[in-house]
Amino acid sequence: MSVFTGKQRMLNAYRGVFSDRVAVAPEFWFYYPAKVMGVDMIAFGREVPFHLALKKTFETFGCEGWGVAFGGPPNPQVSGVSTDRWVDAETLETRHLTRTPFGELTSVSRGTRDEPAWSIERPVKDFARDLPAWECVALGGNPEDLDPAGLLKARAEVGESYLLEAWLSVPFFDFLAGALDGGFEAGILLFSDPAMEPTLERLRERHTDYLVRLARAICTKTPYESLCIGCSWSCNSLLGPHLWRRWDKPGIRAVADEIHRHGRLLHVHFHGRCFETVADFAEIGLDCVCPFERPPGGDVVGREGLDTVARLLRGRTTVNGNVHTVETLIRGRPADARREVGEILGAFAGNPRIIVGTGDQVGRETPAENLHAMVDEAVRLSPAWRRG
Numbered sequence: 001m002s003v004f005t006g007k008q009r010m011l012n013a014y015r016g017v018f019s020d021r022v023a024v025a026p027e028f029w030f031y032y033p034a035k036v037m038g039v040d041m042i043a044f045g046r047e048v049p050f051h052l053a054l055k056k057t058f059e060t061f062g063c064e065g066w067g068v069a070f071g072g073p074p075n076p077q078v079s080g081v082s083t084d085r086w087v088d089a090e091t092l093e094t095r096h097l098t099r100t101p102f103g104e105l106t107s108v109s110r111g112t113r114d115e116p117a118w119s120i121e122r123p124v125k126d127f128a129r130d131l132p133a134w135e136c137v138a139l140g141g142n143p144e145d146l147d148p149a150g151l152l153k154a155r156a157e158v159g160e161s162y163l164l165e166a167w168l169s170v171p172f173f174d175f176l177a178g179a180l181d182g183g184f185e186a187g188i189l190l191f192s193d194p195a196m197e198p199t200l201e202r203l204r205e206r207h208t209d210y211l212v213r214l215a216r217a218i219c220t221k222t223p224y225e226s227l228c229i230g231c232s233w234s235c236n237s238l239l240g241p242h243l244w245r246r247w248d249k250p251g252i253r254a255v256a257d258e259i260h261r262h263g264r265l266l267h268v269h270f271h272g273r274c275f276e277t278v279a280d281f282a283e284i285g286l287d288c289v290c291p292f293e294r295p296p297g298g299d300v301v302g303r304e305g306l307d308t309v310a311r312l313l314r315g316r317t318t319v320n321g322n323v324h325t326v327e328t329l330i331r332g333r334p335a336d337a338r339r340e341v342g343e344i345l346g347a348f349a350g351n352p353r354i355i356v357g358t359g360d361q362v363g364r365e366t367p368a369e370n371l372h373a374m375v376d377e378a379v380r381l382s383p384a385w386r387r388g
Helices: 006-015 031-037 041-047 050-060 127-139 149-158 172-177 183-191 194-221 241-261 275-284 302-313 334-347 368-387
Strands: 023-025 066-069 079-088 091-100 103-112 118-121 163-169 226-229 265-269 288-290 318-323 354-358
Touching: 006 023, 006 163, 006 265, 006 318, 006 354, 023 368, 031 041, 031 050, 041 103, 050 066, 050 149, 066 149, 066 226, 091 127, 103 127, 127 194, 149 163, 163 194, 172 183, 172 194, 172 241, 183 194, 194 226, 194 241, 226 241, 241 265, 241 275, 275 302, 288 354, 302 318, 302 334, 318 334, 334 354, 334 368, 354 368
Parallel strands: 023 354, 066 163, 163 226, 226 265, 265 288, 288 318, 318 354
Antiparallel strands: 079 091, 091 103, 103 118
16 A cells, blocks of 8 residues: 655545545644744744744654645835833733834734733724725735745745645635724624625725735745635634625635636635534535534534534535544543544545544643544544545
8 A cells, every 4th residue: 555645645635535544633833833842932933933843743743734834925015113022021022013105003912931922902993094004014915926935945844744835814804803903893893884894895805806816826836735714713603604604705715716726725724613604615615624623612513513514515625623622632531532533534434535633723731642642543543434
């Protein structure tokens, strides 16, 4: 039997093709890679190349995985300066001043040695006043001017170790609400105001056009096989299916269509509850969605829930995830991890569109033996999964 690389196993799963065994892809992201690298979160965010930290972490556990590389077009209209201030021995505050032809924007973030940076002040305080400047910052560059050098370098450094994807952006609601002072709550108020619909429609069309053009540039200038759209609040648990279908689904569909025209793949990250929109994932033709979480964060409950997800996706979209990051991996034992892996592969027996992953980011408190058990059980059960 042929032996595949980590990257090949992931790509085969995205394409609905069997490999020698199932791909196993814990979502390590920030916390665990920082632990493996032996650095605090401030040093990790500022000094460690993200794609290389993931590479070391996936290789430490002998598993597959996915990560993203970032790249965007230049924007000569925008300049800025950042100033750091230590709030105390553990907390670093960074103040950003951004200058545009339409005015200045300020934002502030804080991070600690234990936690990644979070926003305490977002750039758009007065929507009418600050929107032109924010549009200039976020959408003012020309996607066709993308310099692919950084993306190509990261891809070469990762090689076949895992699936490195090109980052596109987040859906429209997250794109706009993430800039508003007040964040999610301010976004809900804005999107619930009927008087704002014409402005939001215009912005959504511009955001979609920008992402489609950026996807086209990445596909024509790089050999990246897969591109990724992330998620902050754009999910059933927070935004809800009605607003997601109204404001985010059309843009995701347009990007998927463009990427598929180039023969590439689209992976969408979708936190929390998902059952109300699982059929939409298949309708759009998303190649992979993660993480299909178990309760209380998600709504995919055990084997029965997994069976329903598999039925609703109709073999069109790959599932990545479902091992519980808290109850199973942090609080549980190796036997608990093995049980959930068994449920996942049982539900997808004979179905190549599965990646054994985690219900979002692996916490730093996670015992290594639980992660090793997750990987080992997936490898052990792979022959039965392939046979169906």
